[in-house]
Amino acid sequence: MSEFANDPGRSFYRTENIPQSSPPVSTIGVLGWMRANLFSSPFNTALTLVTLYLLYSVVPPLFQWAFIDSLLVGESNKDCRGIAGACWVLVPKRFGQYIYGFYPEPERWRVNLTFILFFLNLLPVLSDRVPGRTFAALFLVFGFPVVAFVLLHGAFGLESVPTNKWGGLTLTLVFASVAILFSLPIGILLALGRRSEMPVIRTICVAFIELWRAVPLITVLFMASFVLPLFTPEGVNANELLRALIGFTMFSSAYMAEVVRGGLQALPKGQTEAAQALGLNYWKSMQLIILPQALKIVIPGIVNTFIALFKDTALVSIIGLFDLLLVARSAVTDPKWLGLEHESYIFAAVIYFIFCFGMSRYSLWLERKLDTGHRT
């Protein structure tokens, strides 16, 4: 009885705190989380149950199909008889073609070396934990293309490999990297032109951007492959890969220009005026004041454009360039692999997904890192 004071004339009151009791079981731990997130209302409960049933009826059979009942090693689609699941046999057999296309086998180390060098060069640009960002970025733009060309195409004693032998993931990556490398500077110039105070420049830039953005990429690629040869003087026969690259770069630089313009418009006018007040000329003020801020704002947009661009490279398969998608497509027209469409396309889709998803995660990470909290 010590916890109540027996003070005559007053009702009893507590003098000590009772020990804290734990919250109800239904609001903590796994149970509480489930109650809050899965079964908070009858409707939610129904939704959860339906979803669980869907997952149950799709995921285990899919897993069984892809991994358990599947066959990985074999000679042709004849081995797939009696296999209930996926028949991946063409993937290891044709792996070289998925990655390198028709690049001659003894020379494939050059492709590998190019991509290792590319990655090593990219590392300091992507992350600030590795030193030498400025040098790496400059080398990436001005030095690396030469190195890559020498390695991939061949010069200085390396055996020449014509571009029509390039293919598979190699071609896709080369195409995407070159387009990204060129479309960003062209896009910045176009965006500056669109914001210029010179009416003629502005009109031309607007017309250029809107024209490319209005038409589907496939018409651009067709133009590059059918109409562009008519524009070049006699005797000059631009390489098919190069023609497609020109069209593709023009197309993506128009999209890049619109993204960069978004960043330029987001900057307050005071920044330009302050730069002018300091006596900086146009290019200096752009280079030192405006573009660093504007580009930082739109980095997510730029990376999104890169992702779209990477996905769009798949379209070159329509004009007959032997990229990853065309490899996947032509593999199953081979009588040896007939009927393996699911496997071939899924394998290609997984490769595309890895690259695109990786880029989108990188952009999210960068967005968080660069968020200086100026904007709410």
Add this chain to the structure above:
Amino acid sequence: MAVDSQASGGRQGAASWWYDPKFRSIAFQVAFVLALVGLGVYLVHNTLINLEKRNIKTGFDFLFNPAGFEIPLTLIPYSVEAGSTHGAVFIVGLLNTFLISAMGIVLATILGFILGVLRLSNNWLVSRLVGVYIETVRNVPLLLQFLFWHFAVFQSLPLVRQAIPIFDTVFIHNRGLTIPKPLPQPGFLVVVISVFIAIAAIVYLKKWARRRQDATGEQFPVFWVSLGVLIAVPLLASAATGFPLTWEYAHLGRFRFTGGLGIQIELFSALAALTVYTSSFIAEIVRAGILAVSKGQQEASYSLGVRPAPTLRLVIIPQALRVIVPPLVSQYLNLTKNSSLGIAIGYPDLFNVFGGISLNQSGQAIEIVAMCMVVYLTFSLLISLYMNWYNRRISLVER
């Protein structure tokens, strides 16, 4: 500082026109235009030489030459026997592009809104699952999805001989869908007209109900009455004219169907790919739009005594739409442009039949690619005109 003002002034006077921003800007623009014109002349010159060398005649005469190929899906009369021209091919392709775009836009919008709302659900499982789905679909090239739907999904449906019947009227097989063919009898026109009359009546009804509510504050059940009118008027009209629409059912012969209306499988493949791909983008747009409306709006509406359904309809959605519509319309435009990927699976859209087959037959690369580009350019300009109008209409009127 001892400066010879006379000399320095003279030097400035001589050089100042060169440093004059106005002069510089004009000079730069003139130089740019000259360079551009020079490049254009050079290209045209090359082109003329090349065309002459290859014996290609420029001009649009080829549009009136007969096109010697069949198109599997035509919305207007078209046949090789009747000598349909490349001009007709252009129209057929254009209409097919319209068809797939319109269907894709409707379906992608519906699916996208459902996915966007589910993504925001407070049900962890559902929102995560939808998130995974959206990420997967967004990160795989659309062309690959076209091929997957066509060659891996729809082509593995049963053969025509083993078509799956649904109530013996609709048949599903790997060449498409066979449905009963509507055969309008005389008097069907009356029914069509009655539908338009019903729509006109509904528009008037809505206006009248609005006026009445403004005047008296009484609400009128517009939705239910409209639904009734929309069903009853055409029904009465067709009863009055003796149900002037009969159906021709398809019968499965030994190898193919006789009668009925066949819908190509390519339409479904293209539609599935476009819908799934675009809806994943629309879902993210819808999510962003709903998140952009602050929670206080809903709370304020509840505190005024407005019930949840009208709150959604009158407070949340109008504000969310302001954020949703501009990117949504640009997705519609993307879908229209992406429908040109039908060329990969053989859907006879504008770019496939006109930019592909007609180009190969006539060799008029410049004219045909230019015409295709102009069509898409027109779409895009119309859409941006609409967008500007819409933005002006809904933009916040600030102080």
